[in-house]
Amino acid sequence: MFTPKYPPQDTAPAPTPTAPPVYTPVPYAPAHTPVPAAPSADRPTVRLTAGSTLALVAGGGAVVLVVGAVLVSMLLAVAVTAASVTVCAVVIRSILKENRA
Numbered sequence: 001m002f003t004p005k006y007p008p009q010d011t012a013p014a015p016t017p018t019a020p021p022v023y024t025p026v027p028y029a030p031a032h033t034p035v036p037a038a039p040s041a042d043r044p045t046v047r048l049t050a051g052s053t054l055a056l057v058a059g060g061g062a063v064v065l066v067v068g069a070v071l072v073s074m075l076l077a078v079a080v081t082a083a084s085v086t087v088c089a090v091v092i093r094s095i096l097k098e099n100r101a
Helices: 050-100
Strands: none
């Protein structure tokens, strides 16, 4: 029951060795055609007016405030959890101490 049972030996034919592919390097021939100049942009460039600059600054400030509020709330959640675990540990310790005496 506890003796190992080995599977029968593989009867597949041995693979025949094949020659590895021969690599023949091809010399690099750079193209002698000149690179055309980049075409001028068909779309107009973005111009910031005073109003759009103010909107960008206000939007960036709002993003910073929201991300800051989220990070502070996460930190507060961790602090509240740590305080509650500490209180629970003190209560459980005092209960166990009373039972020993």
